[in-house]
Amino acid sequence: MARGMVVIDVDRCKGCGLCTHVCPSNILALSSDTLNARGYHPVMVTDAEACTGCAICATICPDVVFTVYRRRREARQTVGA
Numbered sequence: 349m350a351r352g353m354v355v356i357d358v359d360r361c362k363g364c365g366l367c368t369h370v371c372p373s374n375i376l377a378l379s380s381d382t383l384n385a386r387g388y389h390p391v392m393v394t395d396a397e398a399c400t401g402c403a404i405c406a407t408i409c410p411d412v413v414f415t416v417y418r419r420r421r422e423a424r425q426t427v428g429a
């Protein structure tokens with residue numbers, strides 16, 4: 349199960365590609381066959397399972413395209429003494 353998840357507001361994207369260069373998991377790419385409402389090729393996730401929820405994409409995007417969710421760590425179990 350992925351550690352993180354991004355939701356992309358496709359129509360806000362201007363296809364600048366900044367996020368595709370900084371994602372450490374290398375899972376962001378500009379769509380080559382779709383256009384958004386503004387006429388740009390929007391970003392898409394190529395492998396959702398590899399998202400870590402690091403939020404670097406959201407930090408660099410000038411157009412607030414990403415909402416990032418991060419899975420909480422499972423509570424550590426303590427074995428009784």
Ligand code: SF4
Binds near residue numbers: 375398
């Ligand atoms: S949250 Fe991190 S791993 Fe996930 S798409 Fe954004 S930059 Fe890549």
Ligand code: SF4
Binds near residue numbers: 360362367390410
């Ligand atoms: S999501 Fe943001 S940084 Fe990435 S291509 Fe679109 S506008 Fe540029």
